[in-house]
Amino acid sequence: MNSYLARHIWPDTAHIIHNRLAIGGCDVSALADRYATPLYLLDEATLRTTMRSYQDAFSAAYYVNHGIHYASKALLNTALTQIIVEEGLGLDVVSGTELLVARRAGMPMDRIHFHGNAKTRAELERALDWGVGAIVVDSLDELAQLAQLSAERAKPQNILLRIAPDIAARTHAHIATGSADSKFGLPLTALEHAVARIQDAPGLRLQGLHAHIGSQIFALDQFCATIDVLLDQAVHLRNCFGVIIDEISPGGGLGVPYVADMPPADISAYAAILGQALRDGCAARNFPPPRLTVEPGRSIIARAGVALYRIVATRSPAKPSLPGHLHIDGGMADNIRPALYGARYTALIANRANAPADAVWIIAGRYCETGDILIRDVALPQAAPGDIVAIPVVGAYTLSMSSNYNLTPRPALILVRDGNAQIIQRRESEDEVLARDQQL
Ligand SMILES: Cc1ncc(COP(=O)(O)O)c(C=O)c1O
CATH class of the missing domain: 3.20.20.10 (Alanine racemase)
Structure with a gap:
């Protein structure tokens, strides 16, 4: 454990071991090497514990009759829905395709609100x-x-x-x-x-x-x-x-x-x-x-999710009073929240997690918008191209709102648990991005 990890914003299984961030028993920098970046992780233990907290809290507080319906707009895919089914929750869906995913995952239809x-x-x-x-x-x-x-x-x-x-x-x-x-x-x-x-x-x-x-x-x-x-x-x-x-x-x-x-x-x-x-x-x-x-939605899935990006370039401060920039390989196309409503985040350099945070950085996305800044003024160690930036609390309203802006493929989503990592939504390929594109 390490003082940098505030327990209430990182997954329950997040630890720093030998100066490196691990989640779900997996070294996240190694996952970034193996599956490429940007990469989203979902910690299964945090997810299930949070769902059980909801069930237990409402059973205790409102014993008559209650239902917890996960709001699928926060994030939805088949594997996640299978977990929701196992944990006994229902689902709130907002489109025919969300309903289709629910059906594929075996969600009982009577547990769905449309x-x-x-x-x-x-x-x-x-x-x-x-x-x-x-x-x-x-x-x-x-x-x-x-x-x-x-x-x-x-x-x-x-x-x-x-x-x-x-x-x-x-x-x-x-x-x-x-x-x-x-x-x-x-x-x-x-x-x-x-x-x-x-x-x-x-x-x-x-x-x-x-x-x-x-x-x-x-x-x-x-x-x-x-x-x-x-x-x-x-x-x-x-x-x-x-x-x-x-x-x-x-x-x-x-x-x-x-x-x-x-x-x-x-x-x-x-x-x-x-x-x-x-x-x-x-x-x-x-x-x-x-x-x-x-x-x-958010309070079930947000803290289970962590995003990993690779630093592509750094830029020194334009003036001594200003922070420098870390340019990463993702940004507003996979997480629109900062650009859309000024959402705040923090970060960690995953491969040097215990290094002293003696620099202030702006974390800039790769997309062609000045507003594509994921974090302003975050204290982190000195960092260099190749380092891995980990951003917590990204499970909700990120991938579900992602786009192909600048024709970039959308990231993969990995479920981590007890040292195992499983792809539950694979990275989009360039061919898939271009699949709807037609010649004259
Ligand atoms: C009708 C409805 N229910 C539930 C939610 C989930 O909200 P939250 O993710 O903040 O829990 C939303 C999202 O705004 C919603 O529109």
Whole structure:
């Protein structure tokens, strides 16, 4: 163990052995040599432990009935979904292809919630054909289409109505989704109309209400406020229409630390506060306790992921007061978060992990955008071309948002565990990048 490794931002298995970073029992610099860079690692032990923490915390906090649905937009592939199935979690998907991956991985369809503010007709048909647990309806137009598509089916389709609860989450504007004018969810004023429409639709059954106020949220009281809005609406619908809402979902959104000076993600506190808000809220309203479903993405996968890059070039400071540059072989095409919303990260030189951090560097990506800077002002040792930069907390919203900018192939993803490394998503080839390209 080493003082450079802040436990709450590195995978549980991260260690420094003989001056080199190891994760999942594997020397990560050796993995970089073997599989090339950029390379993403996923630590299976951290992943499974975090999923179990979620299950245990919600079992303790809300014993009545709960579901943990991993939000697959954070990162999805077949092997990861197989782990999710084994750990007993469900899935939140947002596209027909995410649904296909879930099916390939053997995820029981009744454990899936299908989200999205602009699902296509083909996607809705697939969800109906495959019998997903619930379709989370986002608009009156979607509801009308679903009413028509489900009308002739033998079994009614369960749906949740997603509402915009008019809660401005304290997070970056690009990842706040709960305000009244958000592009997601029905305005509260449309809810009665939606329920009346469902009551006229023989193929649909209203199972519950959903809201998701945003991502990377640390103020837990905002989740309680969301539960309160959902319960108020549930009571209102009972009084107006006689319908009983038997599932409430306040979405996902628990924040995680990206750098050492941020507090750890407290899953137990999150579960306890949500459980209490729901139990107390139901008691105060004389409402039967519904199933509680949460959809964590980032707080399940982020810390399990570490990115490895090779330094290609260094540049000395332009002035003595400025940091120097480390130019690496990846950047915004595999991790758009710093460019998109100013996300912060830290790093380590993996092959000299104990060397004194006596220089300040800017870690610059390889892509042709001035904004392609992964980290500003990080204290690291003197570094040189060939060294390996390891960046922690990259499991969420990195590879799932990756692109082929500058026509670069996307990196491989490796699962590490007990000294073994397994490719679970291989590196894209140049031929694959060019596969859609046509001559005149
Ligand atoms: C509807 C919905 N549920 C869950 C999530 C997951 O959020 P997070 O990864 O912050 O837990 C998102 C992502 O923003 C979302 O849009």
